[in-house]
Amino acid sequence: MKREAAAAVGTAWIGLSGDNWHKLCREMPEDWASTAAARAFFQEWFRPYKVLGLEGSEGLFTGYFEAELTGSRRRQSSLQVPVYRVPRDHVTVDLGQFDRKLKGKRIVGRVVGRNLVPYYKRGSIDDGALKGQGLELIWADDTLDLFLLHIQGSGRVSLRDGSVMRVGFAGHNGHLYRSIGRALIRRGELHPGQASWPHIRQWVESHPEEARVLLAENPRYIFFRQMDGKGPIGAHGVELTPGRSLAVDRRYIPFGAPVWLSTQWPAEPSRPLERLMVAQDTGAAIKGPVRGDFFWGYGKEALRLAGKMKSRGVYFVLLPKSAY
Numbered sequence: 038m039k040r041e042a043a044a045a046v047g048t049a050w051i052g053l054s055g056d057n058w059h060k061l062c063r064e065m066p067e068d069w070a071s072t073a074a075a076r077a078f079f080q081e082w083f084r085p086y087k088v089l090g091l092e093g094s095e096g097l098f099t100g101y102f103e104a105e106l107t108g109s110r111r112r113q114s115s116l117q118v119p120v121y122r123v124p125r126d127h128v129t130v131d132l133g134q135f136d137r138k139l140k141g142k143r144i145v146g147r148v149v150g151r152n153l154v155p156y157y158k159r160g161s162i163d164d165g166a167l168k169g170q171g172l173e174l175i176w177a178d179d180t181l182d183l184f185l186l187h188i189q190g191s192g193r194v195s196l197r198d199g200s201v202m203r204v205g206f207a208g209h210n211g212h213l214y215r216s217i218g219r220a221l222i223r224r225g226e227l228h229p230g231q232a233s234w235p236h237i238r239q240w241v242e243s244h245p246e247e248a249r250v251l252l253a254e255n256p257r258y259i260f261f262r263q264m265d266g267k268g269p270i271g272a273h274g275v276e277l278t279p280g281r282s283l284a285v286d287r288r289y290i291p292f293g294a295p296v297w298l299s300t301q302w303p304a305e306p307s308r309p310l311e312r313l314m315v316a317q318d319t320g321a322a323i324k325g326p327v328r329g330d331f332f333w334g335y336g337k338e339a340l341r342l343a344g345k346m347k348s349r350g351v352y353f354v355l356l357p358k359s360a361y
Contacts, residue, residue, distance in 0.1 A: 057360040058293075079313070083355040085297060088289070088327050096327025098300045100346030101284065101320070102339035103269045103277075104185050104192030108177040113197075116176040118183050120194075121162075123208040123260040124172055128153065141288075145211025156210040160253030174204065174261055181238055184252055187259040190320065191269035193335070205264040206272075212256035214321035220254040234344040257321060271318030271332075279334025284318035289326040290354055292316055298329065300350025303342050310348070313355075327351065 061082040069075040087094055109116050126147045133140035146153045157166040175194055177183050186192045191205040218232025227236055241248045268276040271284070273292040283296055290296065294316045302308040314331075323330050331346060333339035 057357045060359070061357055079295065079355060082358060083295065084358050085353040085355050087351065087353050090326040094327060094351045095349055096325065096329070096351070098298070098329045098331055098346065098348045098350050099322075100303060100331045100333050100343035101189050102333045102343040103335040104182065104189040105335070106175075106177045106179070106182050106186060106192060106194045107197075108175040108194045108202075109197045110175055112173070112176045116178050116197075118177040118180050119167075119173040120175045120177055120183060120186070120204065121167055121172045121260050122174050122262065124167055124170065127156065127208060127210075127260070129208070145209065155212070157258070158210065158212055158253070158256035159258045160249075160256070162210070162258050163249060163253065174263065175202065180248065180252070181241060185234065186261075187257070190259065190318075191264070203264040203266070203269065204261040205270050206259060207262035208260040209321075210256075210258040210260075212258070214257045215255045216322075217251055217254050220251065234340070273317040275317060277317060277332050278315075279332060279339065280312070281314050282317045282332040283314040284320045284323050284330035284332065285316045286323050286325055286328055287316075287319050290316045295355040296329075297353040297355065298331075298350065299352065300348040303345035303348065306348075310350075316354075 064082070065078065066074075069078075090096060106120070107116075108120065124147075128146055128148060130144050130146070130153065132142045132144060144153075145156050147156050148154075175196075177194070186204070191203070194202040194204060196202055216232070218227065218237055221227040221237065221240060222229055222232055226240060241251065244251075264270055266276055268278075271277045271282060272287070283298065285296070296314050296316055297311075298314050299309070299311045302310045318330070318332065320330055329352065331343075333342045333346075
């Protein structure tokens, strides 16, 4: 635990300080001798609290994974899709510095004359609003793979020289996330329950002339940076662990807190999925006290599970006994 003893490390709903974590972190072994030993440690040092929302204790748990692109550091005939760094005219404003009631709220924009205006939406960026500024981190070969990278927030790029580059979230354009799956359902192109990634990709590939218009339905755009390390880095600043890292709404659940999740396996409502996880990430679509995104890892199976996961469930946040 690197935070000072008096430092606030909780949320507006869960008051915690660094001191609440220091002793138990010192007592935590680097390697567990057995599952029983791990269970005994958590029972000794933590107390579980069931998380409740306005609609009760049950909420939605979806899945995400580490996306994959094929790309190059240099533009080539088959690599025409740019993955952008944060633009130089990109401005983030902490509204809490202007009004204490707005603490924690931020807006993103760009300066035009003497005014701060909203940043470009996805449609404008895809139409070339950032072209010619030298912002290309890499060039990819597939627009849909890039769109999926935007949704996941991190991924790996298989470069043409045989090496692998990891990229992670560096910023966004300030616009809210909108589901293109829901857009297709509203249009009557997909039936409810069909808005999984395989169905969306199939529709887009069958309607290439309409793809750009559909993708622009989600105005949110993500900018990336090159990442070091063996795995994707979550919003908590640590490597994510497949099957153990959970994205949460950090307004309610503090990063680093253990969470006991009780839900069902993707598309298998009769198969329980119950395990200890750690709150290590967040996401634009993860809103509310009882809402989580389960990190499945990398590869085709991770993509399949993440795409199918829309499970109802509950969770308990484990807090240090010394705090309450």
